[in-house]
Amino acid sequence: MIKIESEQIPLGEKDLGIRLLTQALVIEVSDRVEFTADSLLKTTRKTNDKIDLVRWKLYVTSGLRKTGFQTLPKLALADTWSYLEKVQDYYQEKSIQNSINDSIIDRVNLINVERIRNIARKNLSEKQFLALEELVINHNKSYTLNNGNKPYYKSLKSDFEAYLNATDSASIKTVGTLSEVVSDLTNRMDYASVLASKQLKWNTELLLIENGLDSLTVDSLKTNINRKLEKLIIIAENSPEKLDSVLINFKNEIIPLFDKLNYTFDSSVSTLVNERHMWDSIFARERNAYYTIYLKERESIKSEIKTISDKAVNDTMGHIRKIINDVFIYLLLIIILILFIPFGLGYFFGKKINGKK
CATH class of the missing domain: 1.10.287 (Helix Hairpins)
Known part of the structure; x- marks a missing residue:
């Protein structure tokens, strides 16, 4: 049986775990924010407070859709962490101007940040965690979340390569x-x-x-x-x-x-x-x-099939040549036995008889 395997490099166990945990957290945070906002909307009467709650849902979910499902697991983790930290800072600053439901919103944002930090701490080494934490803090100082009442997030992708070179450059070699x-x-x-x-x-x-x-x-x-x-x-x-x-x-x-x-x-x-x-x-x-x-x-598999086919043909021809050589040797031995042994025996016995005479 011929087994065909393409040259695919799987994600490491930790990288795969980070990808799945980050995506699960995105869904968890989205559901938590949606439930909290809907619950508060039922008891809120002021128009501005209602607008803030609906925008909170839109801010969090639209940002997480961009950050949490990226190809590189560690980049998705870093961007999600950075974005949740930015949302928390934004609403803490906003709560100074508007006190409605602020304590509940701040608490939910804090839970979200703690959850993503725990994922990072448990799946990264101490050196990687501290470097990523510093990267997130410095990045969040470089831009403003609110841009014309619409959620705006600036990815830290441009700075992420430097982080990988300093901590784990091997992790960018495959996407799975x-x-x-x-x-x-x-x-x-x-x-x-x-x-x-x-x-x-x-x-x-x-x-x-x-x-x-x-x-x-x-x-x-x-x-x-x-x-x-x-x-x-x-x-x-x-x-x-x-x-x-x-x-x-x-x-x-x-x-x-x-x-x-x-x-x-x-x-x-x-x-x-x-x-x-x-x-x-x-x-x-x-x-x-x-x-x-x-x-x-598909091209990789076609190339491997061609290589295997060529190897199979070459091996088959080699075996055939060996069989032909073996058959030729056996035929030569049979010809020697048939032709030369009777003449040799006749010559030997004839010489022996003539010697006695």
């Missing part, structure tokens, strides 16, 4: 075997697909709150319109002569409300279209990366 790469891609796409629908909902929710059209406001708006319609019907029944002026007033009051609703829904649809284009580009990029790996592996 094909099965490990495909598994990583699957985890990344699973998380992205779940998060896409949630972020669309949160962006719509944020847009409604910013325009004063959250769920409570929509209910009150509906009640207000119903009350105006009932008033209009009463006037139409009791004072028909006033109906024209009442209709004009009703029109002037209703049209701005529906214009605002139309603007809100148009903005939501626009956000949905932009999100879909973004995910289309992400999936296309990931699909191209997968096909590139697949084609590379």
Whole structure:
């Protein structure tokens, strides 16, 4: 049986562990922040506080999607650690200006940072951990998280190579075997697909709150319109002569409300279209990366099959040549036995008989 093995270098045990633990933590942190924010939204009445809570969900999850599922496990760990530290610092500074639910948000952010630090401490040597901690601290001083009320994260990838050279330069030589790469891609796409629908909902929710059209406001708006319609019907029944002026007033009051609703829904649809284009580009990029790996592996296997085939042919021809040589020798021996031994015996016995005479 011929066994074909492509030249794939698997991730080390620690690197694979770091990848899986970091991705699991991303999901854990996303769920924790979402649950906490949703719980606080149920008890919050101020518009600004609601906006901050929805943005908190968007900040954390959108950033973790970029940091936690990178190809290099240690870079994903470092970027995730850096981002969670940055989120914690940002909300600690923000809590000075706004006290609503600050202690709960700060506590959740602190738990998230402690969890990623524990993963780093348990899976890195003391030298690697201290070097990475220093890298994270210095990097977070170089930029601001909030950029026009949108989450902004600057990856420390450019500084990461220096960290590897100082601690563990061998870890960048492989991203894993094909099965490990495909598994990583699957985890990344699973998380992205779940998060896409949630972020669309949160962006719509944020847009409604910013325009004063959250769920409570929509209910009150509906009640207000119903009350105006009932008033209009009463006037139409009791004072028909006033109906024209009442209709004009009703029109002037209703049209701005529906214009605002139309603007809100148009903005939501626009956000949905932009999100879909973004995910289309992400999936296309990931699909191209997968096909590139697949084609590379296929070429490697084809090369190995050719090498094995050539070796098998050469070995077979060598055996055939050896068999032919052996057969030739045996045939030569048989010819010697058949031709020369009888003549030799005849010559020997004839000479012996002539000697006696």
